[in-house]
Amino acid sequence: MKKHRILKIIGIIVVVLIVIILIGSMYLGKFTTSQFLYINEENDTSTNSVKQLELWGYDLDEFLSTWSRSYIPVTNSDDEIIPMVQFSPEIESKGNAILVHGQGGDHISMAPIAEMYLKNGYTVFAIDLRSAGMSALKEVTFGIKESEDLIYVVDFVNELNSDPIIVHGQSMGAATAALYGAKKHSHNNIDYLILDSSYSSMADMIEGVMLDMGMEKIVVNYSMFYSNVYMRIFKGFEFKDGDVFEAAKKIVTPTLVIQSAYDEIAPIEVGQAIYEYIPLSGYSKDYLLLSSKHVEGIIDFPEKYEEAVFKLIGY
Template sequence: MDEGLTEATAIFVQKDKQEWQIKSSNTGNQLYGWFTNNNDNVTVIMVHGFGVDHTSLNVHAQLFDKLGCNVLQVDNQAAGKSEGKYLGWGYLESLDLLDWIKKVSLERPDDKIILFGASMGAATVMLTSQYDLPKNVKLIIEDSGYTSATDILSYHCQKRYHIKGKLLIGGISLMSKLRAGFSYRQTDCRLALAKNKVPMMFMHGKNDFTVPFEMRDELSTCGQFGKRTYESLGVHIRSYYVDSKNYQVAVENFLEKYL
């Protein structure tokens, strides 16, 4: 990690945070988030990835805190303190993100909102872009997001087990539909981006072997909206860790142009 990031993150973690709660309008689960108030008129909602919780984005959260933004770090359903039984590959989480947007709009009606997501959280914010978002949602930043659940599972089936896994993934998708209420067809970020109208930045590392870098180029060519791209030599969700200065400049320039 670049010099100074560990110390800066530790300072951010110690800042006062308000615990927010909402009930998912989709599942009824109780969801939790932590709000860091910088008395700014910009709030960044931060969505974490698969198998972790909101603390996994503390390093990124301190960046937005340093830029003066308010920060809302949420626990997805079935993660951290939030209730729930299933992860949704970004689809279920996108429905919950709509509820978090409503919560911020209710608590802070004058705030501009930025959506930031990493990995599955990146898929979440991209999938959320297909909905009719309120006008106070100004920008979206995705870091290391995949094109769809089917694509990323197929990629790892071939990489790890040297099989295409088409029937296996199809069977899992059917089980997901029966148990969790969604199929993997609903996780296609390309279809969502075709409907998006919000400026978006695509941030990926060339040494990402969890989500192949090529997915960034595929995603960033979808839809007609304001776009920025950024790349580093980092691995999965670690661009900011090893290229913090350029990463911060890219974010600042994106905010300056579109916010």
């Protein structure tokens, strides 16, 4: 009887310890998740864009004074605003280019690419992703929710005219474009995809940042596991939803993959893999490798960049 009582007490202690560990693990998952979902909380993305362009020697003032622009708010199904700026060419428009910026910046960071399209007679629609620029949303989901927002942006542009639509993204914007390209909505609603310096997945990006912080691999794995559990329960998505490699396998839209040879954020093998995973052949997909750093191909090799883009588009 005494032995049975001791075993019962031990059992209760074990259960309590397990519950404590699980609760602690969930709090760890919540904390880990908050560190990357709210990465822009104290980040001035608009200033970041301006400073980056200055560092590259790009004349933003000339760009803004040359091309007329107007602000257009697009609303998604949750009544959330997706800020968008339309830039108009000086001639009759040949088509529409939807530009998707990378993490840490806003739509202004896409000015060099916008200029390329505008000079070639395309109307540009440059959006601010979640928690960037004019966006009032707080969470950065590394392309998951952002790719859903693209559905409403594309629908808006399609309602304006029936001209061809290009979705062109850089870095996280490229990942966002790829994730959108995997959705059935893209199959009949856009004409071209340009993926410049995309990373491989949300999980790889988060893991890389944590390892760079000096965290042990086992701690990173544990934290990410419970972060994934937390996101699945409380956010409605998980790391696998941000897998660009898997998304690439579902892309049916003619696509150009642009890779920088000296990219330390999205290494050369990432762009090569994305290109290989896209189930297209012939002129329906192309790959451009430039001897530049992350997203700097348009700055270092503007002519090669432009040539590759319009080779895919056909004019």
